[in-house]
Amino acid sequence: MTKLLKNLGEAIEKCNLRDGMTISFHHHLRNGDFVLNMVLFEVAKKGIKDITVAASSIFPIHEPLVNYMKQGIVTKVIANYISGPVAEAISKGYLQKPAVMMTHGGRPRAIENGELHIDIAFIAAPTCDDYGNMNGVYGRAACGSLGYAVSDAQFADYVVAVTDNLVPYPACPIEINQTCVDYVVVEDSIGDPSGIVSGTTKITKDPVGLKIAKIAAQVIEASGLIKQDVSFQTGAGGTALAVAAEIKRIMKEQDIVGSFASGGITGYISEMLKEGIFKNIFDVQCFDLEAIESYRENPKHQGMSSSMYANPDNKGCVVDKLDVVVLGATEIDLDFNVNVTTGSNGMIMGGSGGHSDTAAGAKLAVVVTNLIKARIPVIRDRVTTITTPGKSIDVLVTERGVAVNPKRQDLYEKLKAYGIEIKDISELKEIAEKITGKPKTIDFSDKVVAIVEYRDGTVIDKVKKIN
Amino acid sequence: MSNFRRTMLFMPGDNPGMLQSAPILGADSVILDLEDAVSLTEKDSARILVTEAIKFLDYSGVELVVRINPLDTEFSLLDIDNISRVKPDALMIPKASIDDISEVDRKLTRIEEEQGFYIGTIKLIPIIETAFGLEKVYEIIMTSKRVEAVLLGGEDLTSDFEINRTKTGEEIFYARCRISAACRAAGVDAIDTPFTDINDMEGLIKDTLKAKSLGYKGKAVINPRQIDSIHKVFTPDSREIKYALRVLEARDEALGKGIGVFSMDGKMVDAPVISRAVRIIELAKLFNIIK
Numbered sequence: 001m002t003k004l005l006k007n008l009g010e011a012i013e014k015c016n017l018r019d020g021m022t023i024s025f026h027h028h029l030r031n032g033d034f035v036l037n038m039v040l041f042e043v044a045k046k047g048i049k050d051i052t053v054a055a056s057s058i059f060p061i062h063e064p065l066v067n068y069m070k071q072g073i074v075t076k077v078i079a080n081y082i083s084g085p086v087a088e089a090i091s092k093g094y095l096q097k098p099a100v101m102m103t104h105g106g107r108p109r110a111i112e113n114g115e116l117h118i119d120i121a122f123i124a125a126p127t128c129d130d131y132g133n134m135n136g137v138y139g140r141a142a143c144g145s146l147g148y149a150v151s152d153a154q155f156a157d158y159v160v161a162v163t164d165n166l167v168p169y170p171a172c173p174i175e176i177n178q179t180c181v182d183y184v185v186v187e188d189s190i191g192d193p194s195g196i197v198s199g200t201t202k203i204t205k206d207p208v209g210l211k212i213a214k215i216a217a218q219v220i221e222a223s224g225l226i227k228q229d230v231s232f233q234t235g236a237g238g239t240a241l242a243v244a245a246e247i248k249r250i251m252k253e254q255d256i257v258g259s260f261a262s263g264g265i266t267g268y269i270s271e272m273l274k275e276g277i278f279k280n281i282f283d284v285q286c287f288d289l290e291a292i293e294s295y296r297e298n299p300k301h302q303g304m305s306s307s308m309y310a311n312p313d314n315k316g317c318v319v320d321k322l323d324v325v326v327l328g329a330t331e332i333d334l335d336f337n338v339n340v341t342t343g344s345n346g347m348i349m350g351g352s353g354g355h356s357d358t359a360a361g362a363k364l365a366v367v368v369t370n371l372i373k374a375r376i377p378v379i380r381d382r383v384t385t386i387t388t389p390g391k392s393i394d395v396l397v398t399e400r401g402v403a404v405n406p407k408r409q410d411l412y413e414k415l416k417a418y419g420i421e422i423k424d425i426s427e428l429k430e431i432a433e434k435i436t437g438k439p440k441t442i443d444f445s446d447k448v449v450a451i452v453e454y455r456d457g458t459v460i461d462k463v464k465k466i467n
Numbered sequence: 468m469s470n471f472r473r474t475m476l477f478m479p480g481d482n483p484g485m486l487q488s489a490p491i492l493g494a495d496s497v498i499l500d501l502e503d504a505v506s507l508t509e510k511d512s513a514r515i516l517v518t519e520a521i522k523f524l525d526y527s528g529v530e531l532v533v534r535i536n537p538l539d540t541e542f543s544l545l546d547i548d549n550i551s552r553v554k555p556d557a558l559m560i561p562k563a564s565i566d567d568i569s570e571v572d573r574k575l576t577r578i579e580e581e582q583g584f585y586i587g588t589i590k591l592i593p594i595i596e597t598a599f600g601l602e603k604v605y606e607i608i609m610t611s612k613r614v615e616a617v618l619l620g621g622e623d624l625t626s627d628f629e630i631n632r633t634k635t636g637e638e639i640f641y642a643r644c645r646i647s648a649a650c651r652a653a654g655v656d657a658i659d660t661p662f663t664d665i666n667d668m669e670g671l672i673k674d675t676l677k678a679k680s681l682g683y684k685g686k687a688v689i690n691p692r693q694i695d696s697i698h699k700v701f702t703p704d705s706r707e708i709k710y711a712l713r714v715l716e717a718r719d720e721a722l723g724k725g726i727g728v729f730s731m732d733g734k735m736v737d738a739p740v741i742s743r744a745v746r747i748i749e750l751a752k753l754f755n756i757i758k
Contacts, residue, residue: 208491210692211491211493211691399488399491400491419755434525435487435523
């Protein structure tokens with residue numbers, strides 16, 4: 001018995017794809033993904049239109065999607081993160097229906113409770129057998145954890161595994177198993193390894209970034225959360241990793257072993273597991289080859305689905321157990337609302353990803369950022385788009401000072417006692433504007449091009465079309 | 468302006484980003500450099516950039532020093548004229564000679580009078596980096612009341628001597644001693660030459676300890692990464708502070724009993740030991756380590 005089909009065209013037929021349906025993809029192959037483009041090519045060839053693409057994230061490599069949008073083949077996009085030409089096209093109003101921007105926790109929530117109904121899930125599988133068992137740890141397009149694909153696999157009407165590495169049955173270790181999979185298609189290549197592995201997994205050398213990291217680590221230490229069994233998550237950027245390095249130093253000095261590190265995992269965090277700084281890792285996606293290897297070899301490097309990671313509606317997600325998370329920000333306002341969705345020109349350039357999920361779950365959410373980025377102040381009267389509500393953000397750390405959310409009087413006292421100088425966020429804003437001047441307001445039209453959903457499904461903001 | 472110069476961070480005067488971040492990188496002093504960091508074709512634009520930066524940015528948390536071009540170049544006059552009007556804390560004078568310091572002092576006095584500044588506001592930090600400067604260092608310092616510190620320029624000095632510059636620094640040992648002694652005699656700060664291997668933290672600490680042991684009050688810095696290590700060397704650590712507190716306690720006890728010289732831990736404690744302890748506690752209070 002086999003589930004193998006000749007090609008994607010046959011899969012689309014067998015799954016009965018019709019106008020108006022929703023197809024889904026995961027983003028573990030990041031900017032090296034070929035699968036989304038290949039599937040849409042076949043969809044277009046068959047003359048099917050009005051499709052909703054629910055991809056967990058969209059990258060510059062998905063540029064062909066822009067033309068499909070303009071032609072009405074794709075009329076709606078649902079994603080947790082959108083960057084590159086597709087983001088620009090959506091901002092300029094080329095998508096017929098408003099895009100929906102969800103979070104890493106909100107997407108599986110919506111899939112699992114039926115709000116987001118997926119007709120066909122196309123799952124890029126770096127390794128797969130002819131019955132649909134798949135993993136991401138072997139193969140040319142190895143990507144590690146397949147956490148973002150799990151809810152799709154479990155709840156979609158049809159599931160098609162797309163692989164370039166068909167192996168004899170069974171394809172152990174199995175991350176997504178045969179009981180969810182309808183068909184398997186083999187292609188020459190499902191992705192470009194150089195685009196799969198992220199470029200941002202080195203600690204920053206920039207002295208300002210290093211200073212921010214040092215202050216952030218002091219803030220975290222002052223909070224009292226660095227003690228035995230602490231849990232920690234940080235982003236993959238240069239400054240975020242510098243914070244991890246400082247935390248590692250503090251934990252080593254005080255002989256502290258953490259219970260887990262979580263999130264998107266880099267080689268740096270994997271090293272910390274090897275060195276015994278943390279006992280476990282919860283991995284929803286691997287950012288580089290070291291992380292993939294650690295995930296493959298070390299049983300304490302545990303994968304997690306995006307639902308287990310951050311779905312607020314299941315029986316308990318990992319972010320609920322998180323002590324400290326270090327986050328970035330494109331903008332932050334006087335109420336501590338954070339924007340990581342739109343850039344300073346109003347264009348979509350990202351999205352929550354796990355930002356609002358981790359901020360909501362963690363005991364301490366620390367935003368680290370330069371006060372001024374490319375001559376534009378990061379602190380605004382009001383963010384262009386709310387990605388994460390201010391109530392979940394506790395501290396802002398910039399190179400010119402630390403601001404504490406007024407709702408966290410307890411934290412304020414702890415930081416003061418430690419000797420950390422705290423400024424009002426409005427004072428930091430003034431310091432920035434003294435250097436840069438007040439930024440111009442962006443000229444938006446009234447047309448809504450994207451709806452921003454919070455992790456619980458409520459609409460927390462809308463993105464308008466750029467004029 | 469800070470009271471101490473444990474670190475003096477060189478920042479290129481033609482780089483707007485670095486001019487902007489200079490005051491927050493943690494150094495006690497920042498030196499905005501118009502000399503070696505700036506190419507000949509960019510001297511004028513760097514001068515303008517630094518002038519505007521001083522006017523516009525907030526350097527209140529650090530000592531603000533500008534290294535002008537040597538007085539035997541065509542650039543120095545315009546440097547002095549423009550920069551002094553925006554009132555940096557000090558000008559740093561490369562390859563300083565007695566005549567150079569004398570001339571700059573006169574010019575600064577005239578400009579301060581014109582601008583209505585308090586006469587003597589702008590200080591001077593000569594760099595000793597020639598054999599002649601090394602020979603005349605005490606006189607150079609005494610030429611002007613504005614001189615508050617002296618920087619040893621190890622690279623140019625060894626070049627003048629036509630000898631090799633090494634990490635371990637034996638070749639500059641005499642220069643270090645001579646400058647330190649002259650500074651001490653004149654009552655100004657001796658600042659040590661930078662350590663140029665920015666990846667060798669251990670070497671940096673060894674070099675800084677050598678300078679400290681010879682009486683240097685601080686060290687020039689060419690990369691912000693070096694700042695923390697140098698501060699650690701020049702800041703009393705908890706062991707030193709504990710010992711100093713014990714000495715002062717024992718002194719008070721001895722005073723109470725009418726004894727002048729006493730022993731502690733089997734060692735004689737006399738006036739120099741007590742002064743050293745007083746100095747350590749003063750520094751500890753200055754750096755907010757103790758109240």
